[in-house]
Amino acid sequence: MATPTALDTVRATATGGTPPPVAGRTARRLRRRNTLAGWSFILPNFIGFAALTLVPVVASLALAFMQWNSYSTPEWVGLDNFRRMLASETFWTALYNTTYYALGHIPLTMVAALGFAVLLNRKLRGVQFFRTALFFPYITALVAVAVVWNMLFNPDAGPVNQLLRAIGVDNPPGWTTSTTWAMPAVIITSVWRDMGYYMVLYLAGLQTIPAELYEAARTDGASAWQRFWHITVPSLRPTTFFVLIMLTISSFKVFDLIQVMTEGGPGRSTLVLSQLIFREGITEGRFGYSSAIAMVLFVIVLLVTVIQFRLQQRSER
Amino acid sequence: MSVTVARRLALQALLTILGLAVLVPFGWMLVSSVKLDSQVLTVPIQWIPQEFHWDNYTRIWDRIPLATYLYNSMFLSVTITFLQVLTGSFAAYGFAKINFPGRDVLFLAYIATIAVPWQAYMVPQYIIMERLGLVNTHLSLILLQAFGAFGVFLMRQYYLTIPDELTEAARIDGLSEYGIWARIVLPLSKPALASLALLTFVNTWNDYMGPFIYLNSNDLWTVQIGLRTFIGLYEAEYAMIMTGSVLSILPILVVFLLGQRYFVQGIATSGLK
Numbered sequence: 001m002a003t004p005t006a007l008d009t010v011r012a013t014a015t016g017g018t019p020p021p022v023a024g025r026t027a028r029r030l031r032r033r034n035t036l037a038g039w040s041f042i043l044p045n046f047i048g049f050a051a052l053t054l055v056p057v058v059a060s061l062a063l064a065f066m067q068w069n070s071y072s073t074p075e076w077v078g079l080d081n082f083r084r085m086l087a088s089e090t091f092w093t094a095l096y097n098t099t100y101y102a103l104g105h106i107p108l109t110m111v112a113a114l115g116f117a118v119l120l121n122r123k124l125r126g127v128q129f130f131r132t133a134l135f136f137p138y139i140t141a142l143v144a145v146a147v148v149w150n151m152l153f154n155p156d157a158g159p160v161n162q163l164l165r166a167i168g169v170d171n172p173p174g175w176t177t178s179t180t181w182a183m184p185a186v187i188i189t190s191v192w193r194d195m196g197y198y199m200v201l202y203l204a205g206l207q208t209i210p211a212e213l214y215e216a217a218r219t220d221g222a223s224a225w226q227r228f229w230h231i232t233v234p235s236l237r238p239t240t241f242f243v244l245i246m247l248t249i250s251s252f253k254v255f256d257l258i259q260v261m262t263e264g265g266p267g268r269s270t271l272v273l274s275q276l277i278f279r280e281g282i283t284e285g286r287f288g289y290s291s292a293i294a295m296v297l298f299v300i301v302l303l304v305t306v307i308q309f310r311l312q313q314r315s316e317r
Numbered sequence: 318m319s320v321t322v323a324r325r326l327a328l329q330a331l332l333t334i335l336g337l338a339v340l341v342p343f344g345w346m347l348v349s350s351v352k353l354d355s356q357v358l359t360v361p362i363q364w365i366p367q368e369f370h371w372d373n374y375t376r377i378w379d380r381i382p383l384a385t386y387l388y389n390s391m392f393l394s395v396t397i398t399f400l401q402v403l404t405g406s407f408a409a410y411g412f413a414k415i416n417f418p419g420r421d422v423l424f425l426a427y428i429a430t431i432a433v434p435w436q437a438y439m440v441p442q443y444i445i446m447e448r449l450g451l452v453n454t455h456l457s458l459i460l461l462q463a464f465g466a467f468g469v470f471l472m473r474q475y476y477l478t479i480p481d482e483l484t485e486a487a488r489i490d491g492l493s494e495y496g497i498w499a500r501i502v503l504p505l506s507k508p509a510l511a512s513l514a515l516l517t518f519v520n521t522w523n524d525y526m527g528p529f530i531y532l533n534s535n536d537l538w539t540v541q542i543g544l545r546t547f548i549g550l551y552e553a554e555y556a557m558i559m560t561g562s563v564l565s566i567l568p569i570l571v572v573f574l575l576g577q578r579y580f581v582q583g584i585a586t587s588g589l590k
Contacts, residue, residue: 034417037494041411042423045404048464053430056441063441116335124329130336132577137339139569139580141523143541144562147548148342151349151555157358159345192339200584253434256525260545274436281440282530294437301434 063291070285081292091293093268094276097183098297101258101272102251104187105194109247110240112195117202118232131203135196146260149189150176179269182262186270190257194250198243205239206232241312245305252301273297350374350559357555373560380557383564385536386543391568393455393539394521397462401517402510405468410498412469413476414484424473427466443530457531462521468513471583475509476502512583515576519569540565 064081068074085091116134120127137145152160153175164172173181209232217227233240255274258264264271273293281290349357351369377383412424442461443452451457479502487497503510528542538546544561551557573580 031417034415038411038415038417038420041415041494041498042408045408045464045469046423048404048460049427049430049466049469052442052445052461052464053438053466054426056438056445057430057433059441059444060438119328119332119335122328124325124332126333126336130332133336133340135580136343136570136573139519139523139573141541141544141562141565141569142525143545143548144346144566145342147544147558147562148346151358152342152345154358157360159341159362162360162362192342197584200581204581204584249432249434253436255436259529260525274434277436278439282443287440287444290440291437294434294440297434298437301432305432 060291060294063288064295065292066288068287070287074288077288081289082296084289085292085296090268090271090276094271094273095296097268097270098252098254098272098274100183101187101190101254102248104184105190105251105254106244106247108187108191109194109198110243112191113198113243114202114236114240116195116199117206118228120199121203121206131199134199137193137195138197140193142256142260145189145193146257149185149192150261153185176262177266179267182266182269186258186261189261190254193257194247198247201239201243202236205236209235237315241308245308248304248308249301252297252304346559346562349556350563352556352559354554354556357559370556373556374564377557377560377564381543381547381561382535383540383543383561386538386540387564387568389455389537390522390539390541393458394518396459397521398514398517400459400463401465401468402514404464405513406472406503406506406510407498408469409472409476410494410502412473413479414481414497414502415494427469431466431470439530446531452531453533453537454531455537458524458527461527461531462517462524465517468517471513471516472506472509475506479505508579508582511576512579515572515579516583518572522569 063074065076065078066074067077067080120131120134152158155161155172155174155177158175160175161172173184175181175185213231213235214227217231222230253274254272255278258270258272258275259278262270264275274297277290277294277297280286280293284290348364348366351371351373352363352366353370356363356366412420446452446457446461451460483501483505484497487501488494492500522539523541524539525541525545528539529545532538532542535543544558544565547561548558
């Protein structure tokens with residue numbers, strides 16, 4: 001009998017038969033060697049990842065059902081944290097504000113990003129410069145962004161209201177000093193900041209649309225609007241879907257911008273869920289309660305994402 | 318014919334106006350940084366300062382320990398970027414090029430945590446750091462950000478595009494797995510390494526919440542925290558605040574202009590899969 005080769009092993013495995021004994025030993029040795037090598041590559045990263053991400057994620061799941069403050073010992077309390085949360089007016093305000101922010105931020109950013117991408121996908125003067133310029137707000141430090149916009153939104157002497165007065169608005173909004181206008185101010189700032197990032201994604205998507213499609217449509221006499229609506233928009237569907245998911249996840253998690261711009265105020269008018277989690281957990285030291293709110297935020301993000309996936313699948317069918 | 322020309326001109330005008338409008342906040346920041354405090358918020362706006370107070374840029378170093386802040390930000394950004402790229406690309410090799418049982422489940426755990434909002438586990442994370450006695454040290458931030466799942470994900474996506482025949486051939490030639498990683502895969506993945514390094518550097522430099530939660534001592538603060546505190550204490554020093562803001566984004570501007578195409582590549586790589 002000829003010595004079994006590696007090929008025999010593959011064949012035997014593929015057909016579901018038992019590999020020849022010698023090859024079996026070799027395969028086992030190979031697998032053990034691979035396992036060792038594989039883990040040795042992953043381990044340096046995995047130790048840090050497991051200790052500081054994986055364990056905390058699992059722990060926060062358990063903490064939501066516990067009563068634990070900085071000083072007390074952890075105690076299992078079942079659904080107590082959730083009951084307290086549902087009875088808390090602050091929680092409902094934060095949930096409302098988070099939804100408000102998301103419903104403003106997501107569509108506006110998408111429209112702005114797509115609009116700029118379509119405009120900057122043409123051969124116009126300065127296209128390269130504006131592509132760069134539009135992306136820059138996204139990587140600008142948040143503190144600088146918040147400070148500049150807070151001043152631009154100054155109710156009396158801020159450039160925004162001066163512009164509004166110039167075009168005939170007699171009583172321009174109080175922006176970050178007003179409970180009604182603080183959230184719109186935050187949304188405007190965040191759209192300005194984020195649109196460049198999503199524009200880059202849209203630009204990448206636009207480059208995959210074959211020029212022949214537009215040529216053909218033009219020959220058929222389709223107007224610019226018709227071409228946009230019947231070629232660009234459908235071709236960009238995968239990109240739009242990805243953009244939507246990313247925007248949804250980041251909108252529901254919004255924290256930094258609001259923390260620096262308004263700290264949730266005035267009053268509780270811009271208080272969002274992630275900020276409430278932060279206040280309860282880190283500032284107040286109510287670890288269990290804060291984890292329960294975190295769990296709700298996580299479930300919301302998960303649910304919205306799953307629903308979007310489902311809708312996407314249905315529309316593809 | 319003239320209709321097309323008119324349309325082109327209209328589009329060009331639209332692009333110029335919209336593009337410049339997006340840049341107005343930066344322009345305003347720059348102009349305000351060389352004004353007097355009293356000239357920043359005026360009616361009407363002075364787009365060109367009456368006199369240029371360049372001394373704002375020398376005075377700020379005495380007002381806040383900006384040199385310390387810049388050093389801290391630089392130290393954290395460089396250390397974290399180095400570790401993230403090193404351990405990320407190393408782990409990515411294990412995920413992309415070696416076949417072993419349990420690999421895909423493990424990778425799924427990495428991906429899943431990317432989708433979990435950070436606020437959901439920041440409390441347990443903080444408790445762990447507190448128990449380790451690392452709160453109010455730079456080490457806490459380094460540990461938190463150096464082993465990110467994102468780096469592993471981004472590098473793995475790139476390694477998948479490197480043909481397996483290449484690593485197979487090296488294996489047959491007797492090169493060890495570590496040799497293959499160091500001598501074949503790493504040199505081939507320079508663009509991905511560059512985008513990961515740039516994205517990590519910028520994220521760390523701009524990070525506000527990490528230092529905000531973990532660092533209490535002034536001499537450990539980063540530029541972002543230092544600047545925010547300065548603003549909190551001296552709300553009315555508008556010009557000085559703008560000067561600090563300009564200085565805080567200058568390093569990012571330099572990094573960005575040097576590595577522009579890698580940013581775009583990084584976004585595209587993470588966005589495609």
